[in-house]
Amino acid sequence: MSELPxxxxxxxxxxxxxxxxxxxxxxxxxxxxVYVLEPPAGTSALAPKWADRVSxxxxxxxxxxxxxxxADAAAxxxxxxxxxxxxASPDVDAALxxxxxxxxxxxxxxxxxxxxxSTGPLAGQPADERTLQALTGVLVTTGLPDxxxxxxxxxxxxxxxxxxxxxxxxxxLHVQRRDGRGQRVEVALFDVGINALTTFMPAHLxxxxxxxxxxxxxxxxxxxxYPTADGWVLICSTNDAQWRRIAQLVDxxxxxDARYAELRxxxxxREAIDARISAWTRGxxxxxxxxxxxxxxxxxxxxxxxxxxxxxxxxxxxDTVREVTDPSTGQPVKVTxxxxxxxxxxxxxxxxxxxxx
Numbered sequence: 001m002s003e004l005p006x007x008x009x010x011x012x013x014x015x016x017x018x019x020x021x022x023x024x025x026x027x028x029x030x031x032x033x034v035y036v037l038e039p040p041a042g043t044s045a046l047a048p049k050w051a052d053r054v055s056x057x058x059x060x061x062x063x064x065x066x067x068x069x070x071a072d073a074a075a076x077x078x079x080x081x082x083x084x085x086x087x088a089s090p091d092v093d094a095a096l097x098x099x100x101x102x103x104x105x106x107x108x109x110x111x112x113x114x115x116x117x118s119t120g121p122l123a124g125q126p127a128d129e130r131t132l133q134a135l136t137g138v139l140v141t142t143g144l145p146d147x148x149x150x151x152x153x154x155x156x157x158x159x160x161x162x163x164x165x166x167x168x169x170x171x172x173l174h175v176q177r178r179d180g181r182g183q184r185v186e187v188a189l190f191d192v193g194i195n196a197l198t199t200f201m202p203a204h205l206x207x208x209x210x211x212x213x214x215x216x217x218x219x220x221x222x223x224x225x226y227p228t229a230d231g232w233v234l235i236c237s238t239n240d241a242q243w244r245r246i247a248q249l250v251d252x253x254x255x256x257d258a259r260y261a262e263l264r265x266x267x268x269x270r271e272a273i274d275a276r277i278s279a280w281t282r283g284x285x286x287x288x289x290x291x292x293x294x295x296x297x298x299x300x301x302x303x304x305x306x307x308x309x310x311x312x313x314x315x316x317x318x319d320t321v322r323e324v325t326d327p328s329t330g331q332p333v334k335v336t337x338x339x340x341x342x343x344x345x346x347x348x349x350x351x352x353x354x355x356x357x
Contacts, residue, residue: 004031015089016047022162029338034060059350108182117188136193221266231286232303245296
């Protein structure tokens with residue numbers, strides 16, 4: 001069994017953003033030893049990721065340090081010097097002691113995940129997930145057509161930024177190994193939010209007025225969640241050939257209706273097409289709808305409820321949810337397994353570490 005790609009890599013996760021924690025976890029899943037700088041007990045930990053210590057530290061190592069302590073400050077300085085990568089989020093983190101800042105300047109790769117980056121009119125200013133969803137326009141794209149703009153209930157920009165950060169660190173490590181040159185990496189959640197508008201910006205740039213569509217798609221019809229006799233199904237189509245196969249199942253006459261023959265026409269008749277498909281799916285069991293569409297090569301799938309995840313066969317097969325012990329309470333808790341796995345390498349355990357000074 002081979003080693004994981006980042007076996008031997010040492011990473012210090014200083015950042016208090018959720019994105020910093022998720023980025024550190026991705027590197028840990030690839031074999032890196034990730035140390036997480038944890039605030040001392042009794043300290044008011046306002047950084048977002050500390051709302052869930054279990055998720056923040058799963059699969060990593062805890063390092064508790066008080067910047068006001070000379071011994072702790074010296075120990076962290078030495079740790080920074082020993083690490084290959086540091087992940088920070090200076091817009092929400094406390095100001096660093098001078099010795100830590102100097103050590104960061106020596107670190108081969110430093111990745112800063114912030115709201116707005118280090119340049120521009122809002123540089124250095126903190127902003128939370130919902131504020132950034134509003135400022136980037138993500139909020140106005142979410143929700144039903146006749147309802148208000150709706151914030152996404154999960155930290156989608158934080159988690160997306162973690163993916164960008166991990167990818168950027170991977171590129172920086174490649175450059176370092178090839179050229180012996182370090183990198184300073186910046187990931188701004190604002191930029192990530194703007195990049196999330198890829199299905200809305202083309203229509204805007206074409207002079208159209210894109211609008212929120214619930215589970216619909218601004219560039220494809222039919223594409224939506226439809227009711228069945230015993231649940232909901234998501235049906236996705238992207239071209240005219242797929243439409244004809246769907247329409248043939250719904251009503252052979254519908255497949256011959258010239259009003260809906262081409263995608264540009266279907267975009268103008270979204271509500272009517274969704275109504276026809278809903279009337280068909282509503283009278284059939286979910287399994288039947290999925291089977292009929294799947295046999296025609298139409299991307300579709302039942303919408304699993306949160307309660308139903310425990311019986312979801314793919315999660316069980318991949319051992320996606322693990323039960324471990326939280327050392328701070330002694331109680332069993334559920335955490336995710338490794339996000340990235342290689343066939344010939346053993347995934348690291350996502351155990352929760354005890355706080356270590």
